[in-house]
Amino acid sequence: xxxxxxxxxVLLPAAAAAAIVALWWAAVAWTKTTVFPSPxxxxxxxxxxxxxxxxxxxxxxxxxxxxxxxxxxxxVGIPLGVFLGWRPRAARAAxxxxxxxxxxxxxxxxxVAIVLFGVNDSAAIFLIFLASLFPxxxxxxxxxxxxxAMYRQAGENxxxxxxxxxxxxxxxxxxxxxxxxxxxxxGVAWIVVVAAEMIAVNSGLGYLVIDSRNAxxxxxxxxxxxxxxxxxxxxxxxxxxxxxxxxxxRWGFRExxx
Amino acid sequence: MISASSPEPAPxxxxxxxxxxxxxxxxxxxxxxxxxxxxxxxxxxEFVCILGPSxxxxxxxxxxxxxxxxxxxxxxxIDGEEVRGPDPRRIFVFQERGxxxxxxxxxxxxxxxxxxxxxxxxxxxxxxxxxxxxxxxEKAYPHELSGGMKQRVEVAxxxxxxxxxxxxxxxxxxxxxxxxxxxxxxxxxxxxxEKKTILFVTHDIEESVQLADRVVVLSARPARIRRIVExxxxxxxxxxxxxxxxxxxxxxxxxxxxxxx
Numbered sequence: 120x121x122x123x124x125x126x127x128x129v130l131l132p133a134a135a136a137a138a139i140v141a142l143w144w145a146a147v148a149w150t151k152t153t154v155f156p157s158p159x160x161x162x163x164x165x166x167x168x169x170x171x172x173x174x175x176x177x178x179x180x181x182x183x184x185x186x187x188x189x190x191x192x193x194x195v196g197i198p199l200g201v202f203l204g205w206r207p208r209a210a211r212a213a214x215x216x217x218x219x220x221x222x223x224x225x226x227x228x229x230x231v232a233i234v235l236f237g238v239n240d241s242a243a244i245f246l247i248f249l250a251s252l253f254p255x256x257x258x259x260x261x262x263x264x265x266x267x268a269m270y271r272q273a274g275e276n277x278x279x280x281x282x283x284x285x286x287x288x289x290x291x292x293x294x295x296x297x298x299x300x301x302x303x304x305x306g307v308a309w310i311v312v313v314a315a316e317m318i319a320v321n322s323g324l325g326y327l328v329i330d331s332r333n334a335x336x337x338x339x340x341x342x343x344x345x346x347x348x349x350x351x352x353x354x355x356x357x358x359x360x361x362x363x364x365x366x367x368x369r370w371g372f373r374e375x376x377x
Numbered sequence: 378m379i380s381a382s383s384p385e386p387a388p389x390x391x392x393x394x395x396x397x398x399x400x401x402x403x404x405x406x407x408x409x410x411x412x413x414x415x416x417x418x419x420x421x422x423e424f425v426c427i428l429g430p431s432x433x434x435x436x437x438x439x440x441x442x443x444x445x446x447x448x449x450x451x452x453x454x455i456d457g458e459e460v461r462g463p464d465p466r467r468i469f470v471f472q473e474r475g476x477x478x479x480x481x482x483x484x485x486x487x488x489x490x491x492x493x494x495x496x497x498x499x500x501x502x503x504x505x506x507x508x509x510x511x512x513x514x515e516k517a518y519p520h521e522l523s524g525g526m527k528q529r530v531e532v533a534x535x536x537x538x539x540x541x542x543x544x545x546x547x548x549x550x551x552x553x554x555x556x557x558x559x560x561x562x563x564x565x566x567x568x569x570x571e572k573k574t575i576l577f578v579t580h581d582i583e584e585s586v587q588l589a590d591r592v593v594v595l596s597a598r599p600a601r602i603r604r605i606v607e608x609x610x611x612x613x614x615x616x617x618x619x620x621x622x623x624x625x626x627x628x629x630x631x632x633x634x635x636x637x638x
Contacts, residue, residue, distance in 0.1 A: 272445055273475050277489035277538065278465040287488075291479040370478035370520040 156339040164339035181323040188247025189308045200259025225250035243315035250311040251304035258300020262293030295371020302359040393419040398451035410599035424575045426585035429595030435578045443469045467542040468535035476519045483515045489538035505533040525556040542574045586625045
């Protein structure tokens with residue numbers, strides 16, 4: 120990878136963001152809209168939320184839901200995926216079911232989630248769990264299946280019993296692909312938490328969007344929530360990318376632009 | 378100009394005995410016969426090259442000897458004991474692609490030393506890092522190394538568990554020609570220092586004559602042993618000596634290749 124100058128890494132994206140904000144501001148001024156807020160109004164909205172103590176509370180609630188649902192998906196998806204990848208017969212049996220369930224949007228599960236858990240936190244967490252489970256499961260399964268036979272043979276040659284072979288050879292060899300799945304899953308989880316909070320709960324950034332719209336058409340708060348969702352999503356992605364730069368997994372990501 | 382003195386390893390104990398070894402693979406619509414009725418004995422401490430054209434089944438042979446594949450018929454015995462699976466006393470060295478990319482040089486070389494106490498483990502790692510000339514690269518990851526260095530890591534990883542045999546499957550095939558010559562010299566040095574029995578698969582005639590005590594020439598598929606050539610030259614070998622050229626050309630003829638391209 121070419122080393123990039125700070126100019127390219129920070130200044131250029133910042134300039135692009137500034138240009139878009141300027142464009143937005145100009146468009147609001149030019150159209151004299153009374154519905155869509157200007158950047159200043161949105162900044163005011165965010166300050167408002169902070170004053171009422173809602174900003175921190177909503178961000179925290181959304182992140183906690185993602186942590187719970189995503190964490191459960193990790194706990195189920197990685198072991199199950201590694202197992203399926205390790206046992207080709209089990210994978211052949213399970214794969215059609217996985218491929219059938221995978222394209223069903225997590226949003227289609229909302230009624231089911233509500234029936235199962237009621238209108239509460241558990242329903243939202245369940246939706247996040249479901250949404251992040253499939254990318255994790257599939258990447259773990261495929262990652263393990265794609266481990267070159269040579270690595271397994273070398274591990275066996277050194278006398279590793281099965282369990283150690285999994286832990287010391289198969290899992291680390293599959294890790295880059297698993298991490299790719301984790302990253303996709305975290306993105307999906309963050310998208311789904313917003314949708315889930317619109318329906319099932321009364322806190323969080325998704326709730327902020329729908330509540331601001333319903334209670335008094337506060338579009339400054341709607342857009343403020345959108346901005347927060349975007350910024351946090353960006354930060355989450357950066358966080359996962361950091362993990363894939365660790366030297367022990369770096370080898371698996373050499374072609375990937377960051 | 379045939380030298381009367383025999384090459385270093387005196388006829389010793391039989392290490393490896395292959396008897397009536399055949400291998401068939403079930404193809405799409407027919408059975409493919411890969412190896413046919415091979416018999417071979419390898420002495421302890423001997424360096425034997427298995428030479429044959431690409432796709433003749435020599436890698437299959439090595440995989441069977443290493444215990445990765447069960448043969449269709451016949452037996453492989455080492456020290457009188459039938460081979461039923463891979464064994465840390467005999468390490469298979471792949472092309473450099475066999476190093477573990479998630480481990481450092483140190484981690485790779487110490488991979489098979491899990492049962493040793495930590496200080497002993499560190500000592501052995503240091504010894505083999507030095508033996509293959511990778512001092513200063515202990516903390517490097519394989520993707521930060523050249524092909525030749527990765528190959529050294531893999532050889533060191535194999536040697537570190539102190540096996541009595543090494544199986545090498547075209548180990549230097551992916552290296553450039555200068556690095557390849559260097560690696561051959563290193564392998565010979567290590568073989569002489571560590572007294573291992575080596576089975577080395579290659580399709581490179583020159584390579585086999587430079588390295589081996591004996592060259593086992595295989596036919597095209599299904600592979601049979603065409604001839605076993607004793608290389609009665611002491612190391613280091615003079616690659617322009619009459620005897621070297623004679624042996625090399627003999628094998629060229631045996632395989633049915635012309636002298637001119």
